[in-house]
Amino acid sequence: xxxxxxxxxxxxxxxxDADHFTICLGELExxxxxxxxxxxxxxxxxxxxxxxxxxxxVDVAYLDIGGSxxxxxxxxxxxxxxxxxxxxxxxxxxxxxxxxLSADAEGFGAVHALVVDExxxxxxxxxxxxxxxxxxxxxQRISADTSHDAGYEAEHFGxxxxxxxxLLIEAFQRPASETTAADLDPKRWENMxxxxxxxxxxxxxGERSTRSRQQRLYTYRDGSFTERSVPQDIVIxxxxxxxxxxxxVLGVNGLIMRSRSDGSFETLGLHGxxxxxxxxxxxxxxxxxxxxxGLRRFDGHKLDVVKPVLNSPSINQNVPVPLKxxxxxDTLVYFDRKHGVARWNGEQWAWVEMPLELLERDFGGxxxxx
Numbered sequence: 001x002x003x004x005x006x007x008x009x010x011x012x013x014x015x016x017d018a019d020h021f022t023i024c025l026g027e028l029e030x031x032x033x034x035x036x037x038x039x040x041x042x043x044x045x046x047x048x049x050x051x052x053x054x055x056x057x058v059d060v061a062y063l064d065i066g067g068s069x070x071x072x073x074x075x076x077x078x079x080x081x082x083x084x085x086x087x088x089x090x091x092x093x094x095x096x097x098x099x100x101l102s103a104d105a106e107g108f109g110a111v112h113a114l115v116v117d118e119x120x121x122x123x124x125x126x127x128x129x130x131x132x133x134x135x136x137x138x139x140q141r142i143s144a145d146t147s148h149d150a151g152y153e154a155e156h157f158g159x160x161x162x163x164x165x166x167l168l169i170e171a172f173q174r175p176a177s178e179t180t181a182a183d184l185d186p187k188r189w190e191n192m193x194x195x196x197x198x199x200x201x202x203x204x205x206g207e208r209s210t211r212s213r214q215q216r217l218y219t220y221r222d223g224s225f226t227e228r229s230v231p232q233d234i235v236i237x238x239x240x241x242x243x244x245x246x247x248x249v250l251g252v253n254g255l256i257m258r259s260r261s262d263g264s265f266e267t268l269g270l271h272g273x274x275x276x277x278x279x280x281x282x283x284x285x286x287x288x289x290x291x292x293x294g295l296r297r298f299d300g301h302k303l304d305v306v307k308p309v310l311n312s313p314s315i316n317q318n319v320p321v322p323l324k325x326x327x328x329x330d331t332l333v334y335f336d337r338k339h340g341v342a343r344w345n346g347e348q349w350a351w352v353e354m355p356l357e358l359l360e361r362d363f364g365g366x367x368x369x370x
Contacts, residue, residue, distance in 0.1 A: 006361040011035065012060045012075070012325050013335040018328040018343060019043070022073040022085075023335065024057040027361070037075055038328035038358055039086055040341075048355065050363055051090045055081050057112040063121065065136065076114040076123060079105075082138065095123060095131050095139045108144045109156070117162035124157035124169055130220065142223070151211050152176055161239045161247075166221030168228075168247060170236045175211035217249070230257070230265060242287075250277035250289065256298070270302065281327035283346065288332060290322040295334070311337050311351040 008025040015021040019042035026035035035057040037148040040052045055077035062071040063084070075083045075090075080098025083090040097106035099314040111125030123131045123139075130143040148154045152173045215236055217228040230236075230249065238250035249257040249265060254273025257265040269277075279290035280298075287298045288306065296303040308320050332344045343351045357364060 006359065008036070008359070008361070009321075009337045010335060010340075011337075012057055013324050013331040013341070014060050014062060014073070015326045015328070015335075016062045016071055018331040018333060019337075020071075021333065021341060022060050022062070022075075023341065024060055024075060026056060028056070030359070031349070033077075034361065035075075035077075036358075036361075036363065037083065037090070038354075039073055039075065039085065040352065048358060049085075050358055051083070051085050052363060053077070053081070053083055053090055055079060057083075058110075058112055061116040061121075063116050064119070074114065074116065074121065076111065078110040078112070079121055079270070080111050080123070080125075080131075082114075082121075082123075082139075091136075093136075093139065093222050097141065098123070098125060098129060098131065106144075108146060109201075111307075112158055113160050115160050115162050115167060117165075122160065122162075122167055124160045124167075126156040127154045128171070130157065130167075130169075142220075143225075148173070148176075152214070159236070161240050161241055163219070163241060163247065164221075164245075165242040166219060166238060169218045169220055169225075169242075170239060172236075173214040173216075175213065202333055228263070228265075237276055238280065238290075242280075242281035242282055247364070248280055250280060252276045256289075260333075268300065273303070275303075277323070279324050281325040281332060283327040283332040284330050287327060288327070290325050294320045295322060308334060308336070308342065309349040310336075311342070312339070315339055 008027045010023050011026045012024040020340060022037065022039045024035050024037050032307050033056040034054055036050055036052050041047050057075045058078045059076045061074050063074045064071050069086060073085045078100045080095035082093045082095065096104055098111050099105040100110055108129050109126030111123050111129055113124050115122040119135050121133055127130045128143050128145045131139050131141055133139045146154045153176040155173045157169050157171050160167050212233060214232045215234050217230045218227060219226045234255055235252035236249055237252060240248040247259040254269040254275050256269035256277060257267050259265055276292040277289050281288055289296045289298055295306040295308060297306050310318055310320060316338045323337045324335040326333045330345055334342045334344060340354060
């Protein structure tokens with residue numbers, strides 16, 4: 001990242017306002033997970049702090065813990081570790097049963113998203129995992145279910161946002177081939193020729209191709225789930241709630257859906273668009289969306305290209321790799337997986353310059369005050 005020898009990229013990010021943010025840098029090393037949680041507070045002459053954890057962080061948010069500390073970063077690992085960063089140290093808690101490789105994992109799988117709604121925090125993940133806690137209390141399991149229909153994997157929860165005292169949760173089921181007792185017999189594979197193995201794989205792929213991925217959307221409130229009506233053949237990659245309370249559903253092939261007052265959704269995306277949209281933010285009165293190709297301005301009918309002025313042509317061949325966008329008044333905060341953090345006022349791109357020592361895996365301490 002940023003041309004540094006440590007091949008880390010931004011895995012998660014969040015801004016509290018235009019002058020406070022936290023980013024999580026890591027590289028996908030499954031046998032050696034490591035993430036640097038880096039926070040910026042523009043109120044101070046030396047605005048940086050960093051905390052390292054030996055986990056793969058997948059999401060981060062700000063939580064108000066009250067007192068003199070106020071809002072602090074809370075980070076979530078895919079194994080269900082939760083880190084509350086307070087004064088350059090990380091207070092750890094573990095969501096019981098979550099994860100894949102954790103000692104207490106119960107087979108439900110990884111978790112993916114952290115949602116903070118005032119003092120309450122939610123975590124969602126594979127196998128319909130949903131957990132919650134209030135403040136810094138204990139985590140409670142609300143849901144977890146590995147059951148599945150014939151020919152499909154268990155239903156997984158992916159993304160989630162807070163809505164009206166509850167959650168809006170994106171869920172999906174992928175097709176899966178059935179495993180029989182014979183499949184688990186080592187002798188079956190020992191006596192199989194390469195040609196027979198390839199033929200079996202072709203058959204398995206053919207069975208998979210006859211079934212389609214199923215997309216769903218749920219509202220969770222007061223202990224119950226309600227399915228929302230959306231087409232099952234779409235692929236959702238982002239959820240956004242604007243200041244007017246409308247929910248935007250973004251996804252593959254230019255998917256843009258907006259909620260109506262009756263709770264249904266209208267489709268606004270253009271037919272034939274091949275982009276994947278995954279984040280949105282309203283700067284001033286204009287709605288912007290992050291895509292797999294950069295940034296777009298949406299006028300309610302069409303998408304116009306907004307080209308970020310990047311900080312270095314040597315990084316990723318000067319190609320943007322947006323991760324997330326947020327807006328605060330006239331300022332858009334832009335998080336790029338490989339280029340870093342920028343603020344845009346509609347005319348100028350101002351990149352936040354990060355000290356090089358923060359970008360080294362072996363961290364020797366925060367930079368000295370100028």
